Amino acid sequence: MNKYTKGILSLTAMLAASSGQAAVTLYDDGDSTVSTDLLINVFYTHSSNDRLKDANDPNSGLESRDQSRVRIGFLPNYIGFNFNTDANGLKIGARSSFWVTLNDTDINRGAEGLGTRSGIDVRQFYATIDADWGQILLGKDFGLFSRSNILTDELLLGHGQTSDFYGLIDGGNVSFGNIGAGYTYPFPKAQITYRTPDLSGFQVAVGVMDPNKKSKTSSEDNPRFESEISYTNQFDDIGLKAYLNGVKQSSKDSAGETSSNGLGGGVRVDVAGFAFNASGFESKGLGDVAGLDQIITSENTKTKGYLLQGSYSFGQERFVLSYGNSKVKTSGVQTLEYDNAAFAWFHTVNDHLTLVGEYNRTEVNEGRTEKNDTIALGVVVTF
Template identity: 50%
Template sequence: MKNILPLLVFLLFASSACAAITLYEVEGTTFSADGSFNTFYVYSDSDKNAAMEAAIGVGDREQSRVKMGFLPNWIGFNFSKQIGDLKLGGRSSFWVTINDSDSNITESGIDTRQFYGTIDGDWGQILIGKDFTLFNRSNIFLDEILLGYGNVSDTLGLIDGGGVSFGNIGTGYTYPFPSAQITYRSPDIAGFKLAIGIVDPSRTQANGEEHAPRFEGELTYNYNFGPGAITLWTGFLSQKSDSTQTGNSVDTNGVSYGARLTIAGLALHASGYDASGLGFELGAGADTTLGLPVIDATGDELDSEGYLLQAAYTFGPVRLVASYGENELDGDVGVADWENETATGAIFYTVNESLKLVGEYNINEISIGSAEEETKTIALGAIVSF
């Protein structure tokens, strides 16, 4: 087995949590910008057993890098205009890798992850365009180490200089890959909000055809009480891809769920997902393209599941985080079992509203059948945002 995730795939994302800078605001029309820039010094130590060394053709390695973290650097632009009872808006964001010195020779990759328009009214919102999808969306947006570093492994080609770390992608949730979509979001009704959309489907069959889009949805509930708040959510995904050659089909279905509780400075997070035909890391389409298993040798869908448990405590400018996550793929005919787990301890220090410092220690363990690798990582970084 060769390294399965090419370093070209710098996938991670972020919410627009920064306070955008308003550049123009006249007669109901606004234009604003936001951005984030991060860099980490990273030291990783990868230990493999003999089966893993034989599988990927790489022995034990230590690696020092200066690179971006879980999130690439990005700049975003926001637009809105009130016209009668409707508010029309849009967002475009461009995500940039700074890891171009090792092999790409300053050819920085630019990834457009958001490019959409919105129509808002009293009845809710319709989004048209490209955005992060809904399945596992809150699982990752509410991850306590979203601004940190997270898991890497040599098996997945992540400890070198060309790609981001994976945060808890593959060790707690799968990635809600930005895709073309038409999504409706309801207004807040007693703390409940529903998002449901049709998404450009993923092709999981060679020479495949998709007779319907992918359907995704997420229901969230928010409740504030005294010194705290609770957020609950559940989501779903469903699609089908048929082969024009064999007549076989791959049905991809999944359920995601989670809860986040905050009381004073304490935050607790528990989330997970259960799916079939989805894959292990990045969702059905990306995992299929990268050669990661979605079906077994007979064409049957493989089951996968994951969960993430976290605790965080904030006092003054300091935020301490402990995190553990795990994904499993149940192997079948011709496919070994996969297991990937990550334990993380992190400290975030807020210097001011636009500057954070991060220190993190991470242990990732991945196994594919009898092949095993353990990677220990120290990451020290800074994040400037506006």
């Protein structure tokens, strides 16, 4: 298993509700521990964007603009704190993490005046109870649907796509990785989730989650249900991870009831420095970017997407090829196709410092065609 794979699996485990993965221990008395972890990434980016001047006239010509930025990449910068103790045969844990953007210096000017408006985004704040029978997580954490799709992305520590269609070129937050171009984002949400212990490589997670509303006056008779079945194992020099996840929810208001559901899955194989990653999803009544957190008022909206990636690692170097695609249909008519092709180079300086060079070509067809080329050069620091 190469250094990058170990790093990604460690980060994945940390983000996926493992509360003891931090690199710096703040307190340890033999029974209880407190630790912290941190990620900072900064990229210089240059994008060249072309869009049709008139969405209704394919012959209207292109409007073009170039934009240079200093910004964060796919993952926001964050600091996390982990707590663990043993009490009466139970392992009690907790995690809180606070995520921030760097790009807040020019998005709130005008009537509000100068200055920064750093928003602290609390994406994780939960407790865990572990025993021989498995784990219960209570609190706020990432959802289960599309969770592994995003955490196995080879570009997780990179930059990803930035299109004008989603307002990302000038956006004051993160780039999008492959969100909207291969998978949806599993927004953090209040939940009660049970995970089985490791069963010869298999693990099942089932979550009851706070539902999303289709309108301010909608009613939700039942919570949102999400689940995932995963299999992880190492066969000599071959590493394997496979998973299947799903979501289901209903929301009803005066306009009617919307039943939303989705199914996702994927597989990742590691062998002899090579890694192959493939994932996909299909959904109804969900958003193409943010799942149920992107309100869809009609179950006639259907989305499907896939992500294909390959990488090769040797020494301190890792090279990645990636292609992701998402299509949205409303009442049987395709209304959006969004894809992103990327090439990335990661150079591991040491356990805490990684250099990144990346190129993304994003194409959008939603009646107003867009092509966007982005070059990103960055530094990632982890503790």
